[in-house]
Amino acid sequence: MEVVRVEGLGKTYPSGTKALEGVSFSIERGQIFCLLGRNGAGKTTLLRILATQLKPTAGRAFVLGHDVLQDPKAIRPHIAVVPQEARPQMMLSPYDHILYFCLIRGRSRADARERTRKVMDDLGLWEHRDKLASDLSGGLRQRLIIAMALVADPEVLFLDEPTIGLDPLGRRSVWHMLRELTRKGATILLTTHYLDEAEMLADDLLIVDKGRTAFLGTVEAAKGDTGVGMRVIVEPPAGNGTGPPEVLEPRSAEEVLAIVERGLREKRKVTFKPASLEEAFIKIVGGSIEVEDT
Amino acid sequence: MLLVVISLFSFLPVIFIFVFADQKSAMQSLVGAIVLTFSFTGLFASQSVYFNKQWFRFQDMLVASKVSPASYAVGLSVSGLVVALPGVLVALVLLLLSGPAPAFGILVALATSLLLWIGLVFVGFAIGATTKNARRANSIPQVLSIALGFLPPVYYPLSKLDAYPAAQAFAMLIPTTHAAQLAKYYFGLVDIPGWQVALGWAYLLGFAALMGFLASRRAHWVDP
Numbered sequence: 044m045e046v047v048r049v050e051g052l053g054k055t056y057p058s059g060t061k062a063l064e065g066v067s068f069s070i071e072r073g074q075i076f077c078l079l080g081r082n083g084a085g086k087t088t089l090l091r092i093l094a095t096q097l098k099p100t101a102g103r104a105f106v107l108g109h110d111v112l113q114d115p116k117a118i119r120p121h122i123a124v125v126p127q128e129a130r131p132q133m134m135l136s137p138y139d140h141i142l143y144f145c146l147i148r149g150r151s152r153a154d155a156r157e158r159t160r161k162v163m164d165d166l167g168l169w170e171h172r173d174k175l176a177s178d179l180s181g182g183l184r185q186r187l188i189i190a191m192a193l194v195a196d197p198e199v200l201f202l203d204e205p206t207i208g209l210d211p212l213g214r215r216s217v218w219h220m221l222r223e224l225t226r227k228g229a230t231i232l233l234t235t236h237y238l239d240e241a242e243m244l245a246d247d248l249l250i251v252d253k254g255r256t257a258f259l260g261t262v263e264a265a266k267g268d269t270g271v272g273m274r275v276i277v278e279p280p281a282g283n284g285t286g287p288p289e290v291l292e293p294r295s296a297e298e299v300l301a302i303v304e305r306g307l308r309e310k311r312k313v314t315f316k317p318a319s320l321e322e323a324f325i326k327i328v329g330g331s332i333e334v335e336d337t
Numbered sequence: 338m339l340l341v342v343i344s345l346f347s348f349l350p351v352i353f354i355f356v357f358a359d360q361k362s363a364m365q366s367l368v369g370a371i372v373l374t375f376s377f378t379g380l381f382a383s384q385s386v387y388f389n390k391q392w393f394r395f396q397d398m399l400v401a402s403k404v405s406p407a408s409y410a411v412g413l414s415v416s417g418l419v420v421a422l423p424g425v426l427v428a429l430v431l432l433l434l435s436g437p438a439p440a441f442g443i444l445v446a447l448a449t450s451l452l453l454w455i456g457l458v459f460v461g462f463a464i465g466a467t468t469k470n471a472r473r474a475n476s477i478p479q480v481l482s483i484a485l486g487f488l489p490p491v492y493y494p495l496s497k498l499d500a501y502p503a504a505q506a507f508a509m510l511i512p513t514t515h516a517a518q519l520a521k522y523y524f525g526l527v528d529i530p531g532w533q534v535a536l537g538w539a540y541l542l543g544f545a546a547l548m549g550f551l552a553s554r555r556a557h558w559v560d561p
Contacts, residue, residue: 057561091397091560094397094400094401095400095401095559096397096400096401096559096560097559097560098559098560098561115559119400119401119402119403120402120403122401123398123401123402124397124398124400124401125398126394126397126398127394128394129393129394129395129397129398130392130393130394131393132393144398147399147402147403147404148402148403149403191398192398195402201401
């Protein structure tokens with residue numbers, strides 16, 4: 044079942060800046076859909092339009108069958124958002140943050156307490172429940188913000204760079220939680236600059252560049268479409284100086300076999316390296332992700 | 338506790354008036370302080386709105402929920418009002434100790450303050466939701482608080498401006514003047530003609546409605 048449908052979406056800000064142009068895609072229920080792009084590519088604009096926080100200026104977008112422009116009130120009770128660079132109130136405890144956001148969602152006090160406990164347990168926040176947010180580490184604060192969104196138990200979850208500032212274990216616990224949510228039927232749209240995160244999570248991904256669709260499809264298709272396949276690294280022969288290794292990109296099994304045979308014959312070490320999404324991404328947008336665009 | 342102490346700031350001028358003027362003027366200034374306490378909690382909701390939108394980003398999280406912009410703005414302002422209530426109660430007790438005031442009068446006086454508060458909640462929401470600059474979010478309500486609170490005849494009686502008809506006419510354009518005049522009237526501290534009472538209520542109702550309309554048109558709950 045289609046949960047999100049976007050048709051020729053465009054956004055030009057009142058200042059005249061064109062942030063999105065002709066973007067179209069759809070997301071099925073239970074999918075994790077990743078938005079990738081350089082800084083200023085239009086990812087946050089797209090996410091905010093779908094989360095009914097920003098009005099599009101062209102095209103149409105539907106979430107759970109409702110038009111984001113015509114019927115946002117029908118969408119809002121069923122979604123939750125983790126905004127980019129959100130921060131907790133420093134003089135409030137994590138427990139109170141999450142409980143209040145749960146109450147705002149219309150749950151009874153008893154139900155809200157139970158749900159708060161569950162989400163805090165899942166995200167490893169329970170032991171920090173009574174601390175002030177100002178006493179939490181950056182990673183715990185980010186986990187708290189995510190918990191404030193997850194406590195809504197939304198059908199569609201929008202996350203704008205949710206794992207920024209998290210340590211590797213924290214990131215993995217968020218990934219695990221997102222996967223759990225999708226197993227229960229939730230649909231997730233997330234933007235990220237961590238390409239390993241997209242590679243790990245994305246059922247489908249959209250790469251936007253200068254507001255336009257640069258790629259739409261699966262991670263494997265991204266690698267395939269850009270010709271980024273497996274890489275074979277052939278080290279220099281032993282005792283033959285320290286020359287650079289050969290990096291080859293075989294196109295067929297026969298080519299792989301030929302390289303291996305040559306390595307054996309010349310007594311050279313041969314290693315295989317799977318293509319990464321980062322390489323595909325760089326090919327698609329034509330530069331490093333760290334390069335500022337706007 | 339600190340917030341409660343800060344909320345008492347609107348009562349500071351009362352002390353000066355009590356020291357340097359007569360008791361009747363001090364009582365009028367106490368009524369003015371009650372009116373302004375309500376006004377300022379509405380107006381200064383702009384700071385909470387600004388920080389929740391631009392700094393904490395909570396507004397984005399709240400937009401994506403059942404919360405309506407009106408309930409959000411009123412909720413933020415009510416939280417400020419709760420903190421300010423101890424000061425209002427102290428002022429009411431002092432007024433009652435200074436002389437008899439009818440219960441109906443007290444209720445109606447508080448109603449005028451509430452009506453003004455509603456209008457200024459909308460103003461505060463519009464300021465907080467449209468500005469992207471922290472300095473502006475802080476300074477605009479401060480400047481407005483001088484224009485609405487300290488310059489017009491809120492602490493002091495409108496009759497003080499009798500010698501300056503232009504200033505008096507200008508003061509009548511300011512909503513806090515009307516709220517303060519009505520509150521003082523219902524507390525039995527001033528005597529004003531019936532038409533001025535009717536004008537005061539009409540002005541406050543119109544002000545709240547107009548500010549509500551402007552806020553709904555201009556304030557950014559959903560960004561354009």
